[in-house]
Amino acid sequence: MVLKVIGAGFGRTGTMSMKAALEQLGLGPCYHMVECLPRGPHHWQKWVDAAHGDADWDSIFDGFASTVDFPACSNYRELAEHYPDAKVVLTLRDAESWYESTQDTIFAPHWIDYLREVEMGEFIQAHINDYLGDRMHDKEHLIRRFHEHADAVRKAIPAARLLEFEVKQGWEPLCEFLEVPVPDGPFPFVNDTEATKDIINKIIAEGFEVVFGYTGERDGGNR
Numbered sequence: 001m002v003l004k005v006i007g008a009g010f011g012r013t014g015t016m017s018m019k020a021a022l023e024q025l026g027l028g029p030c031y032h033m034v035e036c037l038p039r040g041p042h043h044w045q046k047w048v049d050a051a052h053g054d055a056d057w058d059s060i061f062d063g064f065a066s067t068v069d070f071p072a073c074s075n076y077r078e079l080a081e082h083y084p085d086a087k088v089v090l091t092l093r094d095a096e097s098w099y100e101s102t103q104d105t106i107f108a109p110h111w112i113d114y115l116r117e118v119e120m121g122e123f124i125q126a127h128i129n130d131y132l133g134d135r136m137h138d139k140e141h142l143i144r145r146f147h148e149h150a151d152a153v154r155k156a157i158p159a160a161r162l163l164e165f166e167v168k169q170g171w172e173p174l175c176e177f178l179e180v181p182v183p184d185g186p187f188p189f190v191n192d193t194e195a196t197k198d199i200i201n202k203i204i205a206e207g208f209e210v211v212f213g214y215t216g217e218r219d220g221g222n223r
Contacts, residue, residue: 003061003083005030005178007068008076008153009091010146011128012101014167015069018091020188021171022066025180031060031067037120038212044123047071050078051126057082070106071127074149077156087178088157090150090164095143105196107136114204 005027007018019030029035036043046060057079061067068091072079080088103109112129115121125134135141153162163177170187203211 003086005066006079006086006088011070013091013093016190016192017167018068027066031064032069047123074131088162090153095146111200
């Protein structure tokens with residue numbers, strides 16, 4: 001299995017909704033941070049290796065047909081080159097509301113501080129914090145990086161291969177771009193804000209080993 005869809009949009013641009021939608025369209029499983037974290041240190045090391053120029057994308061995405069969210073979105077260019085037949089979807093939302101959402105969830109100060117002290121934070125630092133200039137609470141800077149990233153995607157990916165998409169647009173533009181039938185039923189809007197806060201606080205309180213239930217190194221193939 002190789003990637004057929006590469007999500008280039010940052011986390012908190014509707015990526016959980018996109019994950020659910022792609023899987024409903026038969027383009028799953030879809031790799032997302034919620035798939036990455038439970039795979040543990042052995043898997044995270046592959047992302048660290050990728051940051052150092054030694055990427056094994058086929059191993060990282062083994063068993064997945066699509067990917068969205070961090071850490072993949074900050075590697076959209078490399079992934080698009082490695083999977084030349086994959087289509088690229090740039091999920092977007094209002095930049096101000098995106099910033100506010102990040103500060104309550106994935107860039108919350110207590111979470112960023114925690115990640116700087118634990119093994120799990122190394123790959124996140126390499127593929128998220130560093131990509132954003134490590135100024136995780138600087139509103140003007142982060143909004144500028146949000147727009148710079150979108151512009152870079154537009155320049156790097158041919159227009160015929162790229163869809164700019166807001167999940168509020170629903171099924172039609174996504175299905176037309178992916179050349180699949182529009183499903184019956186509504187688009188799967190997933191509001192995961194409270195769930196994200198809960199898992200962050202649980203990891204900080206109990207440790208990732210307890211939360212994810214592993215006792216040693218493991219990867220997706222050994223779950």
